[in-house]
Amino acid sequence: MSPSLRYSALAGAVAGLSGIAVSHLLTNALNARATPVQAVAESVISLTPGPVAEALISVVGRKDKPILVAGVTLAVIGLGAVAGMLTRRSRTGAQLLLAAMGVLALLALMSGSDLTAAGLIPLAAGVATWFVVLAVLVDAVPPEPTQPPEPPGPAGAAGATVAGAGGAAAGEPSRRSFLLKAGGVTVAALVVAGGARLFGQGRRAVETARQLLRLPVSDGTVPAEATLELKGATPWRVPNADFYRIDTALVLPAVDPAEWRLRIHGMVERELVLTYDDLLARNLTEAWVTLCCVSNPVGGDLIGNAWWSGVRVADLLAEAGVSSDADAVLQTSQDDWTCGTPIEALTDGRDALLALAMNGEPLPIDHGFPVRMVVPGLYGFVSATKWLVDLEVTRFENFSAYWTERGWSARGPVKTQSRIEVPANGATVAAGPTRIGGHAWAQHTGIEKVEYRLDGAAWQRAELGGVPSLDTWVQWAATVELAPGEHTLAVRATDRSGYTQTSARTDVVPDGAAGWDSIDVTAQ
Numbered sequence: 001m002s003p004s005l006r007y008s009a010l011a012g013a014v015a016g017l018s019g020i021a022v023s024h025l026l027t028n029a030l031n032a033r034a035t036p037v038q039a040v041a042e043s044v045i046s047l048t049p050g051p052v053a054e055a056l057i058s059v060v061g062r063k064d065k066p067i068l069v070a071g072v073t074l075a076v077i078g079l080g081a082v083a084g085m086l087t088r089r090s091r092t093g094a095q096l097l098l099a100a101m102g103v104l105a106l107l108a109l110m111s112g113s114d115l116t117a118a119g120l121i122p123l124a125a126g127v128a129t130w131f132v133v134l135a136v137l138v139d140a141v142p143p144e145p146t147q148p149p150e151p152p153g154p155a156g157a158a159g160a161t162v163a164g165a166g167g168a169a170a171g172e173p174s175r176r177s178f179l180l181k182a183g184g185v186t187v188a189a190l191v192v193a194g195g196a197r198l199f200g201q202g203r204r205a206v207e208t209a210r211q212l213l214r215l216p217v218s219d220g221t222v223p224a225e226a227t228l229e230l231k232g233a234t235p236w237r238v239p240n241a242d243f244y245r246i247d248t249a250l251v252l253p254a255v256d257p258a259e260w261r262l263r264i265h266g267m268v269e270r271e272l273v274l275t276y277d278d279l280l281a282r283n284l285t286e287a288w289v290t291l292c293c294v295s296n297p298v299g300g301d302l303i304g305n306a307w308w309s310g311v312r313v314a315d316l317l318a319e320a321g322v323s324s325d326a327d328a329v330l331q332t333s334q335d336d337w338t339c340g341t342p343i344e345a346l347t348d349g350r351d352a353l354l355a356l357a358m359n360g361e362p363l364p365i366d367h368g369f370p371v372r373m374v375v376p377g378l379y380g381f382v383s384a385t386k387w388l389v390d391l392e393v394t395r396f397e398n399f400s401a402y403w404t405e406r407g408w409s410a411r412g413p414v415k416t417q418s419r420i421e422v423p424a425n426g427a428t429v430a431a432g433p434t435r436i437g438g439h440a441w442a443q444h445t446g447i448e449k450v451e452y453r454l455d456g457a458a459w460q461r462a463e464l465g466g467v468p469s470l471d472t473w474v475q476w477a478a479t480v481e482l483a484p485g486e487h488t489l490a491v492r493a494t495d496r497s498g499y500t501q502t503s504a505r506t507d508v509v510p511d512g513a514a515g516w517d518s519i520d521v522t523a524q
């Protein structure tokens with residue numbers, strides 16, 4: 001290997017390491033779920049055939065993850081070295097290799113369940129670091145020492161132009177300056193990686209505290225009648241890892257339950273300050289509640305159903321003694337997000353909860369650990385505050401909340417909706433009898449019936465799953481006869497107030513989408 005090839009390899013390896021360090025730091029600073037390296041390691045685990053994985057684990061024991069993470073780190077450094085050597089032939093080739101590595105990491109991150117925009121920042125910054133460090137260091141690689149002049153041949157041509165054999169010409173990078181730069185970048189990368197550990201400590205400590213909690217809650221049993229025979233439908237209970245996530249938090253709040261306080265104040269007789277243990281000492285109420293986002297378009301998936309365990313908000317408000325003039329509760333989160341909720345919805349007997357657990361587990365951090373609110377019948381943006389720390393009893397006219405200031409409605413009752421989950425829009429299915437279905441919801445009003453329509457013919461009644469209360473979504477299904485060709489399917493729900501969804505589509509702004517969901521399918 002020529003010296004300049006070796007230096008280029010070193011430049012690439014240092015670039016690889018630097019990118020990893022930067023992505024680690026940002027992952028921890030932004031409290032993203034996994035570093036790109038961890039995501040790749042997880043993908044490797046999930047793509048490894050079971051028996052192979054088991055055999056490996058029997059050899060390395062439960063250290064499989066750290067070993068894989070170290071392996072992926074070394075692979076990135078090694079591939080960086082290859083990219084460095086490639087620059088000798090073609091810089092574009094080297095950049096393509098780095099870009100391909102970035103795409104692989106992107107795919108790995110995307111296969112995780114809860115990727116957010118913030119989760120992509122560490123990868124983007126890491127890849128950018130690869131490019132910049134590689135370019136800077138490769139430019140600093142000292143040129144090949146020129147060959148000693150050959151003895152002049154008969155034509156006298158061969159070595160005639162060679163001057164200053166072995167020495168760098170003035171202005172050319174020297175070996176010493178290259179090594180200084182490469183060493184400097186390496187030290188900087190190690191400092192950044194060390195800083196990353198500090199950053200992550202708060203979140204890790206809270207995650208550990210969360211995992212050590214043993215809450216007196218149940219897992220919730222999905223009623224057998226809730227689920228119809230419908231392959232490919234969203235499960236009636238959405239697992240935490242698949243539950244949609246919507247919030248404004250770029251950095252996830254890390255709130256230690258031991259330090260968490262909830263202040264209830266404003267138009268009350270007695271101000272209350274509650275600790276996590278205070279909540280745990282109370283009677284816990286458990287209920288199935290379907291939560292959905294006002295930004296959910298018709299047919300969209302910003303909705304989920306879970307088993308929540310928590311303390312009824314009504315009891316706490318009664319204890320504080322709410323003034324009869326108050327009509328709203330202004331909720332504030334640890335990260336200063338706010339929303340306004342009608343007092344009526346919190347005190348009219350429905351299961352409005354300060355939830356501590358979701359599907360039998362302490363709330364996941366990204367779903368509001370340690371405490372969030374859940375109110376059946378209201379969109380999340382006016383009720384479901386995560387990382388909740390403050391409830392001010394007040395009047396709607398006295399405040400404006402986060403989304404209200406940005407053009408959304410001050411009130412947000414859920415609109416009656418239904419969607420088709422099976423078949424998927426645009427799917428090709430076998431002609432003949434075909435199962436169709438999905439979910440319909442009108443939280444705290446209840447679904448009365450769901451109807452579907454094939455190619456504009458008459459509306460037909462669908463089968464409905466049985467639900468434990470008015471507060472959850474309802475599964476619907478039917479069998480339709482599909483002749484070969486293109487078809488359109490539409491769905492509409494009627495709620496228990498007697499209202500039937502109309503075809504009039506409205507935008508999600510300011511208070512939620514309306515209209516029928518409709519899909520196209522081809523039968524063959």
Ligand SMILES: Nc1nc2c(c(=O)[nH]1)N[C@H]1C(S)=C(S)[C@@H](COP(=O)(O)O)O[C@H]1N2
Pocket residue numbers: 243244245246247248249291292293294333334335337366367368379380381384385386387
């Ligand atoms: N602190 C905080 N709580 C929040 C939000 C937020 O941005 N910050 N978004 C709300 C919105 S718009 C919705 S739809 C729900 C989503 O809850 P989930 O992420 O647990 O599904 O949380 C609500 N609670």
Ligand SMILES: [Mo]
Pocket residue numbers: 246292293294295379380381
């Ligand atoms: Mo939302």
